[in-house]
Amino acid sequence: AQSVTQLDSQVPVFEEAPVELRCNYSSSVSVYLFWYVQYPNQGLQLLLKYLSGSTLVKGINGFEAEFNKSQTSFHLRKPSVHISDTAEYFCAVSDLEAGGTSYGKLTFGQGTILTVHP
Template identity: 90%
Template sequence: AQSVTQLDSQVPVFEEAPVELRCNYSSSVSVYLFWYVQYPNQGLQLLLKYLSGSTLVKGINGFEAEFNKSQTSFHLRKPSVHISDTAEYFCAVSDIVGLGGGADGLTFGKGTHLIIQP
């Protein structure tokens, strides 16, 4: 079984400042890692994912994340945020070893609410 911990439930940041949203996971097997964004009253949109290879992953909207296996972390970063980045961000993992190589379903963190202040 896996678990995901998003250390901050809420992160306030000034516009054009950098931001890091933290995610740590626990798993006894190899995992795929995902970051999703959810705007108010909307569904989930994939920001980026890590499957294998380079530990630095670039996603949409200027976001990137770095996989650190030794620290079991997958922190999300953006060098300069905009008002439009205000949303809920979810980190999630899926077990590679199970049903169909990642198809076991996702385990989510509780989310981090990113608040951009003008």
């Protein structure tokens, strides 16, 4: 079984400041990792994903995330946020345990609401 913990439910920040949204996961097998964003009154869309290779992945809108296997973390960062980044952000893992019915299943964290103030 796998789980995802987003350590902050809400993160307020001023415009142009840097931000980090924290995500830790627990899994007994390898996982793939994702960050999704949900803008107000919209559906979820993919920000970025880590499948393999470089542990630093870049996504849309200037976001990036770093996979740290030893710390089982996948924190999301942006060096300078904009008002338009105000949204809810979800970290997710996919199950890679072969042979089970849950192979490929996506498990999400509870979400972090990022609010950017002028």
